[in-house]
Every structure is written in C-alpha cells, then in structure tokens.
Amino acid sequence: MLTTLSRKMLLCLTGLFLAFFLLIHLLGNLQLFLPAEEARLQFNWYSQFLSGNTFIKLVSYILYLSIIVHVIDALLVTIKNKKATAPYKKDSRGRASKWYSRNMGVLGTLVLIFLVIHFQNFWYVYKFGTLPLDSAGKKDLYQLVVTTFQEWWYVIIYVLSMVALCYHLIHGLHSALRTLGVFHPKYVRWFKIIGGVYAVLICTGFALMPIYIYFTTN
Amino acid sequence: MKLDAKIPAGSLEHKWDNFKKKAKLVNPANRKKLDVIVVGTGLAGSSIAASLGEMGYNVKSFCFQDSPRRAHSVAAQGGVNAAKNYKNDGDSVYRMFVDTLKGGDFRAREANVYRMAECSLNLIDQAVAQGVPFGREYGGYLNNRSFGGVQVSRTFYARGQTGQQLLLGAYQALMRQVGKGAVQLFARHEMLDLVVIDGKARGIIVRNLDNGEIERHAAHAVVLATGGYGKIYYLSTLAMGCNGSAIWRAHKKGALMASPSWIQIHPTSLPQSGDYQSKLTLMSESLRNDGRIWVPTKADETREANTIPEDERDYYLERRYPAFGNLAPRDISSRAAKERIDAGFGIGPLKNAVYLDFAKAIKEQGHDKIKEKYGNLFDMYRKITGVDAYKEPMMISPSAHFSMGGLWVDYELMTTLPGLFALGEANFADHGANRLGANSLLQASVDGYFIAPYTIANYLSGDIHTGKISTDHPEFARAHEAVEGSLQQLIGINGSKTVDYYHKTLGKILYDYCGLARHAAGLELAIQEIRKLREDFYKNVKVPGNLSSMNSELEKAGRVADYLEIGELMCFDALTRNESCGAHFREEYQTEDGEALRNDSEYQFISAWEWPGMQGEPILHKEELTFEVLQPIVRSYK
Amino acid sequence: MKLNLKVWRQKDRNSQGQLVDYTLDHLNPHMSFLEMMDTLNETLILNGEEPVEFDHDCREGICGQCGMMINGIAHGPLENTTTCQLHLRSFQDNETIFIEPFRSAAFPVKRDLRVDRSAFDRIISSGGFVSTNTGQAPDAHSLPISHQLTEEAFDAAACIGCGACVATCKNGSAALFTSAKINHLVLLPQGKEERQERVINMVQQMDAEAFGHCSNTEACEVECPQGISVLNIARMNYEYNRALITRK
Structure with a gap:
C-alpha cells in the first residue's frame, strides 16, 4: 500500500512526463503553421517518422502507460479524499483557494474526454483507418487535420479543452514541484511563474492550430 | 499537626545535593511493579509523567482537556527565568534566589527557593535539547530579556509564546512515552476524588467527560499537577476550564491547603468592557521592557491618549519606583494601578484601565524592532480590541492570574497525605506571597523534570513489596459512591439560576473583598456572603442534561461548588493574616505612603489549613519560616 | 445587535x-x-x-x-x-x-460542535519529538543555532493543533499539521538525528488516521490561526523523498 505521499509522487511523475510530452507534441505540430503545401509534406513525413521509429514507439508506450496510471492514481486519490471529508451544510471554504486547484479532477476528466476525441480523430484513423497518400507517398494526415478543423464545433471543442488543460497544468505543475519537495521560497516563486508561463504557452499554441486552420482553409 | 518541611541538612547551596545523595532509589526491575497516577498535563504534569515513564514506572496521565497540549501552561507568554548569566550582567544562582525570596516578600522557604534557582540552569539545557526554539542572537547563542522585580536579564523566551513552546517540548516527551506504552493517556478525564487507603493516597476517581462514565484508577502514588485556581474570580487571565477541584478534593481528604488567599493580580491584562465578558486576556509582562505605563494627570480625562501632552501624563511607576520603573514587581504595579484608578485617573469607557505606551520605544528602536519583539502580542491586541497599538497606547488593567497558594508540600513536594504529591502551581511552595514574572514556567518545569523524579522515587522505594493496589478496595467503592452521589445531587436541584451566575457572583465578592486590597470587615462580610451564596447554590442552581453523557454544565457545576468552598477559605486565610505581604495587602497594615507593611515578628509563617468537615471553621496550622542566609528586609523597589 | x-x-x-x-x-x-x-x-x-x-x-x-x-x-x-x-x-x-x-x-x-481530534496526538506520538530523556542535555550554549534558523523553526513550531487545516481542506488532509512538526524538528540540529525515522513514521500514522491527500490548494495556510506556511508541506515531501532514497 502506497502512502498518501507516494501516491501523490506517482501522480506528480506521470503528470510531469505528460506535461513534457506536450512540449514535444507542440513543437512537432508547429509545422501546421507552414504554408499549406509545405506543411502537408513536412507534417506527413514527420507523422510517418514518428510511427516508424522504435525509440519513439517505446516512448509512446510509456506515454500510454503514464496516461493510464495518472488517471487511475488520480481516481484512487480522489476516492480516498472524498472518504476523508464530510460535507458542510454551508460551505464557503472556497474563498481560501483557487477554483482550478480544487477542481483538478473535473478538469482532468475534461482533458481525458478530449483525449478520447482527439485519439479517435487522428490517432485511430492514422493507425487503423484508411488515409489517402500525399505526393510523396506518405499517409496524408495533414488533410485529415484540415478536414476536421473545418468543422466549427470541433474547433470550439479543441479550444475549450485547451482552456481546461491550461488550468489543469497551472495547478498541476505547481503542485508537482511541491510534491517533489521544492521548498525554498525563492525557487518556489520562480517555478510558479515558469510553470504558469509554460502552461499558457503550450495551451495557446495548441489552441491556435485549429483556429488557424479553420480561418486559413475555409 | 506538626508540619515537618523535611529540609535536608547542610548549607543552603548543598541541601539539594545532600538530599539527592541520600535519597532512596528503586531498581529498574522493581519500577515496573510500581504505578503512578499523574493528574494534569501542563508543564509540571507532562514533565513528571514523561520522566517517570522514561525511568520505567507505569504511569497513567489524566487531563480534562481533549489533548495534553491544551493545558494552560500553553498560554504563558513572556518567558522562563534561569540564572545562566549568559548576559554577563552579574547574575548567579544566589542572585536569583535573593530576587525570588525578596519578590515573594520573605514568605517562602529559603531551601525551596534556592533549589528552584539552582535547577533553573538544567531546565534551559533540557528544553533546548527537546527542540524548544528559544530566541537567539545573530551569533547563534541564546538571548535574554528582563522581567519585573529583577535588575538582570535572565529571562529566556520564545517570542511571546514561551509557555506554548515549553509545553510542546514536555508534551512531545510525554507523547513519546505514550507511544512506547510507558504512559497511558486519559484525555477528557476529570479527577473527582482522591482515594486514601490506610492513610496513603492510593488512587483517584475520574469521570470520562465524553460519556459520563465514572472510573476508578489505583496507584502507589498520586501526583497532582492541576494548576491554579485563579479562575475563582471568574474574570481572570486563566482558561475557562482551569479549576481548583482536584486539589480541593484532595484537601477534603486530608491534605492541608497553604496560603490560599495569595493570588497574584497581574498588572497587564486587558480591561473588562462589559457584563458578558468571560475572561480578561493577559498581555505579557515582557511588554513592560519597552512600554511605559501612565495615566493622565487630570481626573476624568476625555482627550485621546495621543493628544495629551507629555507634561500632563503621570508615569506613576517611574515616579514612585525610580530604580525599577516600569519593571516593578507585579503586586506593586497592580496596586499602583488600582491606586490611580480608584483615585479617578483611570482611562477607557469604564475608567478602569491605564495606558501602556510604546511611542518612545518605537521612536528609539523603530517599528520593525518592536514588531519583532512583540509582534504577536500587538496582533492579539488588535484582534481583541480592534485597535492598532503601534499607533496608540494599549489600555491595560489588573486581573487575577496566578495562585501562589495551593496544597502544602514539604521539601519533597509531598503533601501532608503520604503518597500524594503536588507539583507546579497546584502546590504553594516557591513563590512566597508574590511570584516574579517568568518563574511559574520555571517552577512547574523543575518540579516535574528535576525534583519530583528524585523525591517520588524516594517515596516509592518503600512500596516495592506492596503489590498491585486493587480498585475493589472498600475505600474505592466508598469514594465512587460519594462522587456519584454529589453529581446526582447537582443534577437533582433543578433550580432557576445558571452555574455561571454563581461563579460570577462569587467572583465579584472575592474581587471586592479578597482581591488587590483586603480589610477585616470586608473579609468577614465576604465569608457571610459566600456562605449565603453557597446555600442558595444548593437550592437554586440549574444543571441541565444527565450524568451519562457529555455535560459541560455538570463539569462547571462541580468546579463552582468547590470554588464556593475555596473562596471561603481564602477569606479566612486573608482575615487571619494581620499584615500586608506580597499579593496580600491588608488596608489596615500599610505605611504612610501606601506601601505594604509586613509583620515579621508575628506572621513569619505559612498558614496551612485543615478541612474541618462541612461544619465548623477551618483549622489553622503554622509552618514557621526560618531565614538563615538572607534576613528579611523591607522590600523596596524605589 | x-x-x-x-x-x-x-x-x-x-x-x-x-x-x-x-x-x-x-x-x-x-x-x-x-x-x-x-x-x-x-x-x-x-x-x-x-x-x-x-x-x-x-x-x-x-x-x-x-x-x-x-x-x-x-x-x-x-x-x-x-x-x-x-x-x-x-x-x-x-x-x-x-x-x-x-x-x-x-x-x-x-x-454538537465538539469533535475528537486525538488523531493529532497519535501523529505526534508516532515521531513528533526529539528522543532525549530528562537529564541528558548538554549545556544549552554548546549548540549554537543561527537566529534565522531558530526563527524558521519557530514559524513551524507555532502550530496550535486546532485542526482548522483539516476542516478547511477539501481533501481532509493533515499535511500542514504533520509537516509543521516535522519541519520544526528537522530544522534544528537537535532534531536532525532522527529525521528519517520521524518523517516516515509520522506520514504512516497520518495515513492510518484516515486523513486525505494534500493536493496543494493552499487553503490551509489561509485559515491557519498561526499562518503556518504551506512550504512546510513541500519540505515534508522533500524529507520523505529523501528518507525513502537514503534509508538503509
């Protein structure tokens, strides 16, 4: 049986790994902002490279595992936390903390739902569906992206999900450093700022992609 | 009854060593066979329970609070004295002995006082080893501040929370023994009677305050470390639960009660502001290091404090006691405040307070320095009064604080009942007629850490063949029944007045007639009034609820019933002492300029009172005080 | 009114x-x-x-x-x-x-409004002390401790054990209470000797008492009467991680 601290450590390590993955994912996807034809070739090449590389494969298994562990661990933590408390008839405890700090479970669930949609949209189709080939003979994932983001409601789902992810990240990164044991007031302050900037940059970057595509290809 | 203080032979500085050399020991294998009950978990109670547990005795520790850490030692603010002379300002054990004996107006035993000063050195070491974060200099060494009644800086402090930190040290030591199984802890258990078998204290009857069950606990020795009874005045600086019931019930079982009327009125508490008030919060005496006390020179002054010019302020302590100034001892400062207030110079809405002013200190040392020294006290003041004391002076007034009186104990801290020990504020021993600031934490700690472990072992050495004490003994049954009977009686009265009504009324009587100043006619009147009040109590008090569940009104009723008896004894004690000494100021006995007039030829003794039964007047026994080293002098702080 | x-x-x-x-x-x-x-x-x-x-x-x-x-x-x-x-x-x-x-x-x-907070006592009992018996102490000045360190230790030691942190925590976590005691003692040289055992035992006891996980909402610091800092919790995590890694 893990202690409460170890459970949080597991949540922290998987969370940090996922947060780091987001950066790599974002950097790769920046290719979508290239001029359309260039982007198509680049992006499709990149996609094929990722799915073919053994090292990347290994990393992707760790990634899947991290998501699963993060979710299950968060579920266990939440269940224990719920058991540890009793409801108040009048509850104003919220005045002492941020709403997103208190609702990591809700935000996390939103992000998880988004992940399912996101996987279904791209990952599943790329792996198991049939895609046309581009001029270089690679699977044309770029076309799939463009087609998807021509639906306005997909754009909205993606943007809103990035908002949820952003808040999840702001608290998550801050909390993770606490769990790691960063206690020096000076570094705590720096990390809080760095974490916030990181979360906002990543999520803005991702959110801009569907918007950019929606407006440039419509 | 002949009172034998059992002072060891030898010169003053060798008495304690001589005792320790000859004290009997109990070998570690035998300690497991011996049970000790400790009632109270303040500094004295926690420290003796932890120490005995470490030594290998079976200890049971009781407190009425929900955790040992809540005992009222926690509230002591200013500090703890020790003659370390770290400040190189001429301090020594002897100097501390002189200050304490003189501060107590020569109404304490030389040997006890000397021992307390001597053990003070070890206490600081012990506390530091436990992790008590005493204030330190930038070089890493311990810092000191000064307190009233002395001319050296010997007070160690942990901000304004010294009592809390010392208590947590003792509490943690206690909890360590609880974790090891050496001490059994009974929180939310209140002692309601002492069980005496064949003339020896052998156990107690307690009530589980959470479910109302009455329990019997037996032991080879019983230690009472239950604190003082200053809450008898209702309005006091003490916690709501502080009470005299444990020592009073022991008194009724045969232990003598010494000097019950010597109750310290602390000069710097917050003034009363209305009838609803339940307590008066203390502001640490350490504030007098930098605060200046004054009243306006004009009676019935209506101007704001800050607008009163310097030459219309009367810094009466600096005026009357130039050598000690604002750091005059507590009894003297309180009386001087009362004198000004009674003369019509009091300030505040009820004209019952004086100013404590930090303007000069803030100007000289800066806001930050004052904040570092007293920040938490200023915060506390703001929380309670809504006033920022950095900007305007505090309003303070005297309030009941500490009982120098308590169970009579000999040099070994044993009462007149063999096997019954009293430690800390529960005994009368070391402070004489007035306690110096920062000596209470000290006394409670040294009693528990350094004195009682030797003297209790000395007593228990005679009990190694006794075997377990059974709670089936008829004396246990008798005490058990008596306790149930008296609780039943309280519930059964079902009158029309609340317990608090009686407590407040009693407090008012005592405040008026047996408080800062007393006189014979008033004390006689008070005795009559208290008797009437007690009669009324047993006819008209209303205690709701039942015996078999949590019932805090029932707890209070039991305590107030005891207060109604203690109050009467206090008045007897004050009435029969025809002199003024320390906290006991009889208006008939004062010098021309209003200072206390002691009478050494007739009253150089401790009054120890015997319980006469429900009828009759208390019986006085005297323990003559002899001074071999320091001859009593007129106590002057001018 | x-x-x-x-x-x-x-x-x-x-x-x-x-x-x-x-x-x-x-x-x-x-x-x-x-x-x-x-x-x-x-x-x-x-x-x-x-x-x-x-x-x-x-x-x-x-x-x-x-x-x-x-x-x-x-x-x-x-x-x-x-x-x-x-x-x-x-x-x-x-x-x-x-x-x-x-x-x-x-x-x-x-x-009514009375609650049983004896869980706190049991947490202290599991390790919230310096294992020193009465009478073992060397002279207080044999161990200089800097002013700043003492003040830091005091900030943690000021906890009054009221339980507001637990009551206000949406997870019912006792992390602030437990960490305050761990840090008070680990900051001082007297308490360093037992740092590993202490933090592990106290955390285990805290869990055994059915308190929840700390999720760093920081509400406890706001409602704490003594303003005990949430950085104590971070430091407890550090101590705990350190103990897990270095423990033999």
Whole structure:
C-alpha cells in the first residue's frame, strides 16, 4: 500500500512526463503553421517518422502507460479524499483557494474526454483507418487535420479543452514541484511563474492550430 | 499537626545535593511493579509523567482537556527565568534566589527557593535539547530579556509564546512515552476524588467527560499537577476550564491547603468592557521592557491618549519606583494601578484601565524592532480590541492570574497525605506571597523534570513489596459512591439560576473583598456572603442534561461548588493574616505612603489549613519560616 | 445587535445531527463569538433546553481547543484567527450565521460542535519529538543555532493543533499539521538525528488516521490561526523523498 505521499509522487511523475510530452507534441505540430503545401509534406513525413521509429514507439508506450496510471492514481486519490471529508451544510471554504486547484479532477476528466476525441480523430484513423497518400507517398494526415478543423464545433471543442488543460497544468505543475519537495521560497516563486508561463504557452499554441486552420482553409 | 518541611541538612547551596545523595532509589526491575497516577498535563504534569515513564514506572496521565497540549501552561507568554548569566550582567544562582525570596516578600522557604534557582540552569539545557526554539542572537547563542522585580536579564523566551513552546517540548516527551506504552493517556478525564487507603493516597476517581462514565484508577502514588485556581474570580487571565477541584478534593481528604488567599493580580491584562465578558486576556509582562505605563494627570480625562501632552501624563511607576520603573514587581504595579484608578485617573469607557505606551520605544528602536519583539502580542491586541497599538497606547488593567497558594508540600513536594504529591502551581511552595514574572514556567518545569523524579522515587522505594493496589478496595467503592452521589445531587436541584451566575457572583465578592486590597470587615462580610451564596447554590442552581453523557454544565457545576468552598477559605486565610505581604495587602497594615507593611515578628509563617468537615471553621496550622542566609528586609523597589 | 443562528446539534457520535435555528437579540458587538455562545447557552438552560456543547478553553487563541465552522469557514471570517478571538463586530446586524463542527473522517463529532481530534496526538506520538530523556542535555550554549534558523523553526513550531487545516481542506488532509512538526524538528540540529525515522513514521500514522491527500490548494495556510506556511508541506515531501532514497 502506497502512502498518501507516494501516491501523490506517482501522480506528480506521470503528470510531469505528460506535461513534457506536450512540449514535444507542440513543437512537432508547429509545422501546421507552414504554408499549406509545405506543411502537408513536412507534417506527413514527420507523422510517418514518428510511427516508424522504435525509440519513439517505446516512448509512446510509456506515454500510454503514464496516461493510464495518472488517471487511475488520480481516481484512487480522489476516492480516498472524498472518504476523508464530510460535507458542510454551508460551505464557503472556497474563498481560501483557487477554483482550478480544487477542481483538478473535473478538469482532468475534461482533458481525458478530449483525449478520447482527439485519439479517435487522428490517432485511430492514422493507425487503423484508411488515409489517402500525399505526393510523396506518405499517409496524408495533414488533410485529415484540415478536414476536421473545418468543422466549427470541433474547433470550439479543441479550444475549450485547451482552456481546461491550461488550468489543469497551472495547478498541476505547481503542485508537482511541491510534491517533489521544492521548498525554498525563492525557487518556489520562480517555478510558479515558469510553470504558469509554460502552461499558457503550450495551451495557446495548441489552441491556435485549429483556429488557424479553420480561418486559413475555409 | 506538626508540619515537618523535611529540609535536608547542610548549607543552603548543598541541601539539594545532600538530599539527592541520600535519597532512596528503586531498581529498574522493581519500577515496573510500581504505578503512578499523574493528574494534569501542563508543564509540571507532562514533565513528571514523561520522566517517570522514561525511568520505567507505569504511569497513567489524566487531563480534562481533549489533548495534553491544551493545558494552560500553553498560554504563558513572556518567558522562563534561569540564572545562566549568559548576559554577563552579574547574575548567579544566589542572585536569583535573593530576587525570588525578596519578590515573594520573605514568605517562602529559603531551601525551596534556592533549589528552584539552582535547577533553573538544567531546565534551559533540557528544553533546548527537546527542540524548544528559544530566541537567539545573530551569533547563534541564546538571548535574554528582563522581567519585573529583577535588575538582570535572565529571562529566556520564545517570542511571546514561551509557555506554548515549553509545553510542546514536555508534551512531545510525554507523547513519546505514550507511544512506547510507558504512559497511558486519559484525555477528557476529570479527577473527582482522591482515594486514601490506610492513610496513603492510593488512587483517584475520574469521570470520562465524553460519556459520563465514572472510573476508578489505583496507584502507589498520586501526583497532582492541576494548576491554579485563579479562575475563582471568574474574570481572570486563566482558561475557562482551569479549576481548583482536584486539589480541593484532595484537601477534603486530608491534605492541608497553604496560603490560599495569595493570588497574584497581574498588572497587564486587558480591561473588562462589559457584563458578558468571560475572561480578561493577559498581555505579557515582557511588554513592560519597552512600554511605559501612565495615566493622565487630570481626573476624568476625555482627550485621546495621543493628544495629551507629555507634561500632563503621570508615569506613576517611574515616579514612585525610580530604580525599577516600569519593571516593578507585579503586586506593586497592580496596586499602583488600582491606586490611580480608584483615585479617578483611570482611562477607557469604564475608567478602569491605564495606558501602556510604546511611542518612545518605537521612536528609539523603530517599528520593525518592536514588531519583532512583540509582534504577536500587538496582533492579539488588535484582534481583541480592534485597535492598532503601534499607533496608540494599549489600555491595560489588573486581573487575577496566578495562585501562589495551593496544597502544602514539604521539601519533597509531598503533601501532608503520604503518597500524594503536588507539583507546579497546584502546590504553594516557591513563590512566597508574590511570584516574579517568568518563574511559574520555571517552577512547574523543575518540579516535574528535576525534583519530583528524585523525591517520588524516594517515596516509592518503600512500596516495592506492596503489590498491585486493587480498585475493589472498600475505600474505592466508598469514594465512587460519594462522587456519584454529589453529581446526582447537582443534577437533582433543578433550580432557576445558571452555574455561571454563581461563579460570577462569587467572583465579584472575592474581587471586592479578597482581591488587590483586603480589610477585616470586608473579609468577614465576604465569608457571610459566600456562605449565603453557597446555600442558595444548593437550592437554586440549574444543571441541565444527565450524568451519562457529555455535560459541560455538570463539569462547571462541580468546579463552582468547590470554588464556593475555596473562596471561603481564602477569606479566612486573608482575615487571619494581620499584615500586608506580597499579593496580600491588608488596608489596615500599610505605611504612610501606601506601601505594604509586613509583620515579621508575628506572621513569619505559612498558614496551612485543615478541612474541618462541612461544619465548623477551618483549622489553622503554622509552618514557621526560618531565614538563615538572607534576613528579611523591607522590600523596596524605589 | 441581533443574530440568527443555525447551530449543528448532534446527540452523540452515532446519532444523526441537524441544524437548529436560534435567534439572539440585544448582543453587544464587542462580545467575542464564544461569549455569544455562552449567552445562547444561558438562554437555553433557563428555558429548560440542553446547552450547545462546544470546544473552548484559553480564549486567547493559543490552546487550540476552540474551533467551529462559521458560515462555512474554519474559525470564521477573519484570516489567521481562532474562533475565540473572533468578535461580533465582524458580523452584520440581523445576519444569519451557520455554526457547524470541524468535519473530517478523522475528526468524528462527539456531540454538537465538539469533535475528537486525538488523531493529532497519535501523529505526534508516532515521531513528533526529539528522543532525549530528562537529564541528558548538554549545556544549552554548546549548540549554537543561527537566529534565522531558530526563527524558521519557530514559524513551524507555532502550530496550535486546532485542526482548522483539516476542516478547511477539501481533501481532509493533515499535511500542514504533520509537516509543521516535522519541519520544526528537522530544522534544528537537535532534531536532525532522527529525521528519517520521524518523517516516515509520522506520514504512516497520518495515513492510518484516515486523513486525505494534500493536493496543494493552499487553503490551509489561509485559515491557519498561526499562518503556518504551506512550504512546510513541500519540505515534508522533500524529507520523505529523501528518507525513502537514503534509508538503509
């Protein structure tokens, strides 16, 4: 049986790994902002490279595992936390903390739902569906992206999900450093700022992609 | 009854060593066979329970609070004295002995006082080893501040929370023994009677305050470390639960009660502001290091404090006691405040307070320095009064604080009942007629850490063949029944007045007639009034609820019933002492300029009172005080 | 002034409780909150009803015994204040005030507003001490400790054990309480000797008492009467991780 601290450590390590993955994912996807034809070739090449590389494969298994562990661990933590408390008839405890700090479970669930949609949209189709080939003979994932983001409601789902992810990240990164044991007031302050900037940059970057595509290809 | 203080032979500085050399020991294998009950978990109670547990005795520790850490030692603010002379300002054990004996107006035993000063050195070491974060200099060494009644800086402090930190040290030591199984802890258990078998204290009857069950606990020795009874005045600086019931019930079982009327009125508490008030919060005496006390020179002054010019302020302590100034001892400062207030110079809405002013200190040392020294006290003041004391002076007034009186104990801290020990504020021993600031934490700690472990072992050495004490003994049954009977009686009265009504009324009587100043006619009147009040109590008090569940009104009723008896004894004690000494100021006995007039030829003794039964007047026994080293002098702080 | 109270009444541990309405009039705004409760009880007793049981003792904010959820906030509307230091001037005339016990699975309600916080004692008992017996201490000056370190240790040691951190935590976590004691002792050289065992034992005991996980919402610091910093929790995590890695 893990202690409460170890459970949080597991949540922290998987969370940090996922947060780091987001950066790599974002950097790769920046290719979508290239001029359309260039982007198509680049992006499709990149996609094929990722799915073919053994090292990347290994990393992707760790990634899947991290998501699963993060979710299950968060579920266990939440269940224990719920058991540890009793409801108040009048509850104003919220005045002492941020709403997103208190609702990591809700935000996390939103992000998880988004992940399912996101996987279904791209990952599943790329792996198991049939895609046309581009001029270089690679699977044309770029076309799939463009087609998807021509639906306005997909754009909205993606943007809103990035908002949820952003808040999840702001608290998550801050909390993770606490769990790691960063206690020096000076570094705590720096990390809080760095974490916030990181979360906002990543999520803005991702959110801009569907918007950019929606407006440039419509 | 002949009172034998059992002072060891030898010169003053060798008495304690001589005792320790000859004290009997109990070998570690035998300690497991011996049970000790400790009632109270303040500094004295926690420290003796932890120490005995470490030594290998079976200890049971009781407190009425929900955790040992809540005992009222926690509230002591200013500090703890020790003659370390770290400040190189001429301090020594002897100097501390002189200050304490003189501060107590020569109404304490030389040997006890000397021992307390001597053990003070070890206490600081012990506390530091436990992790008590005493204030330190930038070089890493311990810092000191000064307190009233002395001319050296010997007070160690942990901000304004010294009592809390010392208590947590003792509490943690206690909890360590609880974790090891050496001490059994009974929180939310209140002692309601002492069980005496064949003339020896052998156990107690307690009530589980959470479910109302009455329990019997037996032991080879019983230690009472239950604190003082200053809450008898209702309005006091003490916690709501502080009470005299444990020592009073022991008194009724045969232990003598010494000097019950010597109750310290602390000069710097917050003034009363209305009838609803339940307590008066203390502001640490350490504030007098930098605060200046004054009243306006004009009676019935209506101007704001800050607008009163310097030459219309009367810094009466600096005026009357130039050598000690604002750091005059507590009894003297309180009386001087009362004198000004009674003369019509009091300030505040009820004209019952004086100013404590930090303007000069803030100007000289800066806001930050004052904040570092007293920040938490200023915060506390703001929380309670809504006033920022950095900007305007505090309003303070005297309030009941500490009982120098308590169970009579000999040099070994044993009462007149063999096997019954009293430690800390529960005994009368070391402070004489007035306690110096920062000596209470000290006394409670040294009693528990350094004195009682030797003297209790000395007593228990005679009990190694006794075997377990059974709670089936008829004396246990008798005490058990008596306790149930008296609780039943309280519930059964079902009158029309609340317990608090009686407590407040009693407090008012005592405040008026047996408080800062007393006189014979008033004390006689008070005795009559208290008797009437007690009669009324047993006819008209209303205690709701039942015996078999949590019932805090029932707890209070039991305590107030005891207060109604203690109050009467206090008045007897004050009435029969025809002199003024320390906290006991009889208006008939004062010098021309209003200072206390002691009478050494007739009253150089401790009054120890015997319980006469429900009828009759208390019986006085005297323990003559002899001074071999320091001859009593007129106590002057001018 | 007049107040409408909704007070939690519960007969004992196993009973269901409920909010009961009371109205008090002619209150003095300078009254403390607990004096208002005294007034309520006096009225109840004289009306032949059972008074409200509530925890309190020193009434100057240091013993840590008092504690109520007042309008859904631990110790009421003022920050860094105990219930006993709260005065009626912090409320409006004719205001409705909800008064409930501190709630957490580890703090069962004993009756009305009184809760059982003995879990805290057991946490201390599991390691919140320096293992030094009476009489073993060397001279206090043999161990210089810097002013700053002492002050830091004091900041953690100032905890009064009231339980507001647990009551206010949405997870019912005792991380602030536990970490404050761990840090008080680990910061000082006296306490360093046992740092590994202490942090591991205390964390295990904290878990055994059914407290929840800390999720760093930091609400506890805001409501803590002594303003104990949440960085203590970070440091406890550091100590715990360190102990797991370096322990033999």
